[in-house]
Each structure stands twice: as C-alpha cells, then as structure tokens.
Amino acid sequence: MSRLAHTVAVRATGVDMFFGTPENRVVALKQAGFEARRGELIMLVGPSGCGKTTLLSVIAGTLTPQAGAVEVFGQRLDGLGQEALTAFRRRNLGFVFQSFNLIPTLTVAENVMVPLLIQGRPFDEAHARALAILDQVGLKGREEGRPNALSGGQQQRVAIARALVHEPPLLICDEPTSALDKDTGAQIMQMVRDLSRSPERCVVVVTHDHRIFRFADRIAEMEDGRISRVVDDPKLLDTTHL
Amino acid sequence: MYRLALNMLFGDRAKLAMLLCGLAFSALLMAQQSSVFFGIMSWTYTPMVNIRAQVWVSDPMVEQVNDAKPLRDTDLGRVRSVDGVAWAAPLHTSFVQARMQDGNFKLITLVGIDADTFAGAPAVLSQGRIEDLRLPDTVIVDEWGAALMGRMGVGPDGKPRNTPLQVGDTFEINDIQARIVGICRVKRAFTGGPFVYTTYDRAKGYTLGARRTLSFMLVEPQKGVAPAELCDRIERDTGLKAWTSDTVIWSWGERSLARNTFWWFWTNTGIPFSFGTAVLLGLFVGIAISGQTFYSFVLENLRYFAAIKAMGAGMGVIARMLIVQAFTAGLIGFGLGAGMAQAIGRVMIEKGMPPFVMYPQILWATFALVLGISLVSAVIGIIKVSRVDAASVFRG
Known part of the structure; x- marks a missing residue:
C-alpha cells in the first residue's frame, strides 16, 4: 500500500443513496465524493436536508449506499455484510451523538464502558479505563452518578469519553454542539480536538454550527446530496444559509 | 454486557416494579389455583387415604x-x-x-x-x-x-x-x-x-x-x-x-382406585375447566402485563439499543441482553409469586379451607410458564430492536 493510501482515512466516491419507493423516491446522496485524512478534523457542513447525516451514516457503515464505493482505512465497506460491518464499527469507530444517547439507568462510568464491553473486554479492565478517561475529560468524582444529574456540557463530555475509550481510529461526531450553548460548545470542540488529536486518528464532524468551524482543519460543504467544495479556512464559507 | 443489561433493568425501578408485579401475579395465580385444584382433587379420593x-x-x-x-x-x-x-x-x-x-x-x-x-x-x-x-x-x-x-x-x-x-x-x-x-x-x-x-x-x-x-x-x-x-x-x-x-398422584398405577376417582372427577365435573381457566387467565395476564411492560421498557430504551448497535454490538449480543433482562425479571417474579402462593397456602392449610396441595411439580410447571412468559416478552423486544436501524441514532 502506498504512503498516500495510508494518509487517506476515509474515501467515498460516486455514492448514491435514496430512500422511499421507486415512485416516491427521495434522493439523499447523488454521486457524492468525500475524502478525509489521518490526523485531521474535518467538518461536513451544509443546510438541513443536504445529505450530511446520510453521508456520515454511510461512512460509519450504518447505511449501505445503493451505488458508489466507501473505503475506511483501506477497507471497502460497500461490499461487507452486516456482521462484518458491525465488527468493523466495533473496532474502528467512536461516536458522539447530537442527543448524547447516554443510557440514563446506567452510571456515568458504565456508559463509558459500553464500547469496551461490546469488544468483549473484562468488566474490571473496562471500568478502570473508563475512570481514567473520565478523569481526562474533567469528570473525576462523577463516575458513579447518573448522566441525568449532569449538565448538557458534562453529558457531552461523557459521550466524548465513551467515543474515545476504546481508542478508535475514526471518530464520528454528529452535531456535537447543537444541544449546547456557545461557550460550552466551544469547550466541547476544544476537548474533541485535544483528545482526539493523533496522527493516526481522523475526526469527522457533521455540524451546521458555524461558531465551531474554527476548530476544523478542513471543511467540506455539502449541497443537494454532494460535496460542493472543500476549504481550509472557514472564512471562505458563506454561512448565511447554514 | 450482561451486567450492564441487568443494571439497565434495575435502574428503571418503576418499570421493573410493574414487570415484577405482572410476573408475580401471574405466578401466584397459576401456582395457587393449581394447588387448590390438586387439593380439591385430592379430596375426591380421601376415603383411600x-x-x-x-x-x-x-x-x-x-x-x-x-x-x-x-x-x-x-x-x-x-x-x-x-x-x-x-x-x-x-x-x-x-x-x-x-x-x-x-x-x-x-x-x-x-x-x-x-x-x-x-x-x-x-x-x-x-x-x-x-x-x-x-x-x-x-x-x-x-x-x-x-x-x-x-x-x-x-x-x-x-x-x-x-x-x-x-x-x-x-x-x-x-x-x-x-x-x-x-x-x-x-x-x-x-x-x-x-x-x-x-x-x-x-x-x-x-x-x-x-x-x-x-x-x-x-x-x-x-x-x-x-x-x-x-x-x-x-x-x-x-x-x-x-x-x-x-394414592400418590405421580406414581399411581392403572388399578389405583384413587387414580380412577381422580379421572372420574376430571371427566365428569367442571372442576378442571374452572381451575384450568384460572390458570390460563394467570398465563394470559402474565403475558399481557409482562409483555406490554417489557415492550414499553424496550421502546423507552430503543434509541440506546440503536446506539449500542451503531457502536458495534451485534444483534446476538443485544438479544442475549434482552433475554437476560427478561429472565431475571421472570426469576424474581416467579420467586415473589410462588412465595406468596406458599404463604396463602399456609393460611389455607391452617384454616383447612379450601384444600391446598402444592406439589413440587406445580412449582416447576409455574416456573417453566413464567420463563415462557419472559421468553415471549424478550422475543417481542428482540423483534422490535432488530428492526431498528443503527443509522437512526444520527437522526437526532
């Protein structure tokens, strides 16, 4: 494999994705192409309904496109079966969701342990690693509390800890700041940037929150189901429609 | 994951209480009514004893x-x-x-x-x-x-x-x-x-x-x-x-007068039908309450199960989590119900009315039926979770 191939973390080419019946078809992605590199934090931005979340789902292997090729760390996802895709996600992906998706009946530490337990790690080992990463996100002392007892920002920090606890090479963040105020959102993005920064890791953030664009290395703008342009400087983007 | 599955179950105390009530009531009804039935039937061949x-x-x-x-x-x-x-x-x-x-x-x-x-x-x-x-x-x-x-x-x-x-x-x-x-x-x-x-x-x-x-x-x-x-x-x-x-019901031979008396009452009276109806009622009530409560528990946790799926948990793991949850609730519900049936039975035996004979087989059968109810509940949950798209977690 060439050095270039190693630097590419995610590559999607000619991806078509539509929903509904043939008579009532909604096109979400139309010949979409996308590339993300190792060591970078790339944002996918665009107006509502432009296909950001669908593209993110395709990259995450939770949706299989009708056409096109998706490659993550050299592994073609479009040909994989459900079991292989599940195993791929288990090993390689960390998720930060818009609505946190922390299980309210579990403790903070137990929530963070979930990816490790899914991987089949022993409970005690998972617990120790969860405590360590919760310390990193500044939640030491809150490990045995319930997520609902935390503020929105703290809950998102728990979600970040959960996304990174198993050290995945690809971190997928879906609108991570949409439920947070400006300052908290900025803190969270700073934390994502600080904790996930690694030459081997790629972070893909879907957002329409232009206040956090400054945390991106590159920004890919989407329009009508495809990437319309990729910029290095957020100032180059017209954010009025976001 | 099973430990977390149990923590999820025990963390939702209101649902758990409802679930246990349904299972315990069902176990109580099945065990108590069966015991009264066998008690009454044992009275039919009392002269033999x-x-x-x-x-x-x-x-x-x-x-x-x-x-x-x-x-x-x-x-x-x-x-x-x-x-x-x-x-x-x-x-x-x-x-x-x-x-x-x-x-x-x-x-x-x-x-x-x-x-x-x-x-x-x-x-x-x-x-x-x-x-x-x-x-x-x-x-x-x-x-x-x-x-x-x-x-x-x-x-x-x-x-x-x-x-x-x-x-x-x-x-x-x-x-x-x-x-x-x-x-x-x-x-x-x-x-x-x-x-x-x-x-x-x-x-x-x-x-x-x-x-x-x-x-x-x-x-x-x-x-x-x-x-x-x-x-x-x-x-x-x-x-x-x-x-x-x-006169031992589980081992009596074909020539036993007690056995023939038992079956005469079985075929010529409405006793088995009446008590069988009560036992069936217990079973249906159990399935209805427990199934509904467990289903609502699953529905409430559906987006978390979807998130777990997205994170890489296979359907097998999630199915086993749901089975562990349902069977744990079933075990506790059975324990509570059977315990209550025993307590009621003690009072009945002291009072002498109505007759009450709780054979171990009744407990085993009740246990099996309660686990059956739990299994039905778990299967309902598994079907629901299996239909959830992991990608749904990205839809807000």
Missing part, C-alpha cells in the same frame, strides 16, 4: 370410591377364598343424615368397619380408644366433624354451646343413638360431610332398610403377593372389581 388397605374390592360397576354399589355379604367369603388373600374385611360407607341436639340434621359419611380386626380404622385418635367402638351405640367422629357438629350442640342451659363435640356427647342416626367414644384425625373429603366411624354391624343398624350394606371389601395380600397381582386373581376368580390403593 383415611381407610387404609392394600386392596379394595367392589362391585364391577363401581367407577370411583364415592360411588359404592352394595355387594352381597357372601361375596366376602368368595374373596377370602382367593389364593393370595391374607385377610378380607367388610367396609360400609354411606351418606346418612345425623340429627343433632338442637334438632338440626347434618349429612355425614358413615363408615362401618370390621369390629374384630378394625381394618380400615382411622390411624390417629386424638381422643378415646378404638376398642371402645365395641361398646353399644358407639361412634368415632373426626375432629373437623366434631367442630362442625358441635355448633349444633346444646349446653345444659339449653343454649347453643358452640364447642366441638367431645367423648361422651351423643347425637342420633336414623333415630338410633350414637355415643361418641373417640375423636379421630382424618383428611377431609370432597363430599364435605364429617366422617363417623362405627362397626360394620352397627352401620347396618343405622342404615335401616338397606338390603345390602357391604360397600367395599378391604383385602390384605399374603406376603410376597403384589397388590396388582392379587387384584387380577380376585377379578378372575370372583368377577368382582379389585383395586390397588396407591
């Missing part, structure tokens, strides 16, 4: 122990002559009216036993001596009957005395005096009347007008002769019907 003999001989047309068809006294000699018979004793059973001191009548089960051998006599006497039955006009009454008939007793002041009958008290059977010389402890019967024991000859006197009074013959096989084998010989040589007296 109270009147102990290895072989019973009856008229060929007899179908069950409460349906005695009188035999000729000479049949006793015929049975005694069968090879393998150690001894044979006459037994009279009939339902007669007893007139109490206050003038009221009470239906009793009159049992006439052989005065020489006392074959068929009650095993336990709490008052008096069995030998005193040889005195004129004497009877032995069972404890429950003594208490029941005592309510109809009259004290020296002429007022109702409301205390159990004692040795020395009297009442009348067909205008003939019956003087109590003993109080015995026997199992109550389906027919509800008190057991009144007397001698076979005196029973003839109490049942005036009856041409034949020999209801059954109690037979003891000679050493080395199996009861079932002796039954064959008696039937072959006399044309009468012979029965074994095994």
Whole structure:
C-alpha cells in the first residue's frame, strides 16, 4: 500500500443513496465524493436536508449506499455484510451523538464502558479505563452518578469519553454542539480536538454550527446530496444559509 | 454486557416494579389455583387415604370410591377364598343424615368397619380408644366433624354451646343413638360431610332398610403377593372389581382406585375447566402485563439499543441482553409469586379451607410458564430492536 493510501482515512466516491419507493423516491446522496485524512478534523457542513447525516451514516457503515464505493482505512465497506460491518464499527469507530444517547439507568462510568464491553473486554479492565478517561475529560468524582444529574456540557463530555475509550481510529461526531450553548460548545470542540488529536486518528464532524468551524482543519460543504467544495479556512464559507 | 443489561433493568425501578408485579401475579395465580385444584382433587379420593388397605374390592360397576354399589355379604367369603388373600374385611360407607341436639340434621359419611380386626380404622385418635367402638351405640367422629357438629350442640342451659363435640356427647342416626367414644384425625373429603366411624354391624343398624350394606371389601395380600397381582386373581376368580390403593398422584398405577376417582372427577365435573381457566387467565395476564411492560421498557430504551448497535454490538449480543433482562425479571417474579402462593397456602392449610396441595411439580410447571412468559416478552423486544436501524441514532 502506498504512503498516500495510508494518509487517506476515509474515501467515498460516486455514492448514491435514496430512500422511499421507486415512485416516491427521495434522493439523499447523488454521486457524492468525500475524502478525509489521518490526523485531521474535518467538518461536513451544509443546510438541513443536504445529505450530511446520510453521508456520515454511510461512512460509519450504518447505511449501505445503493451505488458508489466507501473505503475506511483501506477497507471497502460497500461490499461487507452486516456482521462484518458491525465488527468493523466495533473496532474502528467512536461516536458522539447530537442527543448524547447516554443510557440514563446506567452510571456515568458504565456508559463509558459500553464500547469496551461490546469488544468483549473484562468488566474490571473496562471500568478502570473508563475512570481514567473520565478523569481526562474533567469528570473525576462523577463516575458513579447518573448522566441525568449532569449538565448538557458534562453529558457531552461523557459521550466524548465513551467515543474515545476504546481508542478508535475514526471518530464520528454528529452535531456535537447543537444541544449546547456557545461557550460550552466551544469547550466541547476544544476537548474533541485535544483528545482526539493523533496522527493516526481522523475526526469527522457533521455540524451546521458555524461558531465551531474554527476548530476544523478542513471543511467540506455539502449541497443537494454532494460535496460542493472543500476549504481550509472557514472564512471562505458563506454561512448565511447554514 | 450482561451486567450492564441487568443494571439497565434495575435502574428503571418503576418499570421493573410493574414487570415484577405482572410476573408475580401471574405466578401466584397459576401456582395457587393449581394447588387448590390438586387439593380439591385430592379430596375426591380421601376415603383411600383415611381407610387404609392394600386392596379394595367392589362391585364391577363401581367407577370411583364415592360411588359404592352394595355387594352381597357372601361375596366376602368368595374373596377370602382367593389364593393370595391374607385377610378380607367388610367396609360400609354411606351418606346418612345425623340429627343433632338442637334438632338440626347434618349429612355425614358413615363408615362401618370390621369390629374384630378394625381394618380400615382411622390411624390417629386424638381422643378415646378404638376398642371402645365395641361398646353399644358407639361412634368415632373426626375432629373437623366434631367442630362442625358441635355448633349444633346444646349446653345444659339449653343454649347453643358452640364447642366441638367431645367423648361422651351423643347425637342420633336414623333415630338410633350414637355415643361418641373417640375423636379421630382424618383428611377431609370432597363430599364435605364429617366422617363417623362405627362397626360394620352397627352401620347396618343405622342404615335401616338397606338390603345390602357391604360397600367395599378391604383385602390384605399374603406376603410376597403384589397388590396388582392379587387384584387380577380376585377379578378372575370372583368377577368382582379389585383395586390397588396407591394414592400418590405421580406414581399411581392403572388399578389405583384413587387414580380412577381422580379421572372420574376430571371427566365428569367442571372442576378442571374452572381451575384450568384460572390458570390460563394467570398465563394470559402474565403475558399481557409482562409483555406490554417489557415492550414499553424496550421502546423507552430503543434509541440506546440503536446506539449500542451503531457502536458495534451485534444483534446476538443485544438479544442475549434482552433475554437476560427478561429472565431475571421472570426469576424474581416467579420467586415473589410462588412465595406468596406458599404463604396463602399456609393460611389455607391452617384454616383447612379450601384444600391446598402444592406439589413440587406445580412449582416447576409455574416456573417453566413464567420463563415462557419472559421468553415471549424478550422475543417481542428482540423483534422490535432488530428492526431498528443503527443509522437512526444520527437522526437526532
């Protein structure tokens, strides 16, 4: 494999994705192409309904496109079966969701342990690693509390800890700041940037929150189901429609 | 993941309480109603338990122990002559009216036993001596009957005395005096009347007008002769019907009079249907409440299950999580329900009403049914979760 191939973390080419019946078809992605590199934090931005979340789902292997090729760390996802895709996600992906998706009946530490337990790690080992990463996100002392007892920002920090606890090479963040105020959102993005920064890791953030664009290395703008342009400087983007 | 699955279950206390209520109520209903059913059915062959003999001989047309068809006294000699018979004793059973001191009548089960051998006599006497039955006009009454008939007793002041009958008290059977010389402890019967024991000859006197009074013959096989084998010989040589007296429901043989009595009541009365309906109701209530509650638990956690799926948990792991949750709730629910059924059973046994027999098999069957309910609940949840798209977690 060439050095270039190693630097590419995610590559999607000619991806078509539509929903509904043939008579009532909604096109979400139309010949979409996308590339993300190792060591970078790339944002996918665009107006509502432009296909950001669908593209993110395709990259995450939770949706299989009708056409096109998706490659993550050299592994073609479009040909994989459900079991292989599940195993791929288990090993390689960390998720930060818009609505946190922390299980309210579990403790903070137990929530963070979930990816490790899914991987089949022993409970005690998972617990120790969860405590360590919760310390990193500044939640030491809150490990045995319930997520609902935390503020929105703290809950998102728990979600970040959960996304990174198993050290995945690809971190997928879906609108991570949409439920947070400006300052908290900025803190969270700073934390994502600080904790996930690694030459081997790629972070893909879907957002329409232009206040956090400054945390991106590159920004890919989407329009009508495809990437319309990729910029290095957020100032180059017209954010009025976001 | 199973530990987390349990923490998820126990973390939602309101749902868990509802789930356990449904399962416990279901287990209670199934175990308690089944136990009362078997208790009532055990009353149908009570004479087999109270009147102990290895072989019973009856008229060929007899179908069950409460349906005695009188035999000729000479049949006793015929049975005694069968090879393998150690001894044979006459037994009279009939339902007669007893007139109490206050003038009221009470239906009793009159049992006439052989005065020489006392074959068929009650095993336990709490008052008096069995030998005193040889005195004129004497009877032995069972404890429950003594208490029941005592309510109809009259004290020296002429007022109702409301205390159990004692040795020395009297009442009348067909205008003939019956003087109590003993109080015995026997199992109550389906027919509800008190057991009144007397001698076979005196029973003839109490049942005036009856041409034949020999209801059954109690037979003891000679050493080395199996009861079932002796039954064959008696039937072959006399044309009468012979029965074994095994009363253990799970091991009784085809010749058992208790077994035939049980099945006679099973097929000729509405008892199994009534109790079967109650047990089915328990099952359906369990499925409805537990299934619905577990389904709502799954629905409430659906987006978390979707997130777990997105994070890389296969459907097998999630299915096992749901099964662990449902079965844990099932185990606790069964424990609570069976415990309550036992507690209610203790009260019933102390009060003597209604009859209550909780065989271990009932508990095992209830356990299996509760786990079945849990499995149905888990399957409903698994189907729901399996239809959830992992990508749905990205839809806000």
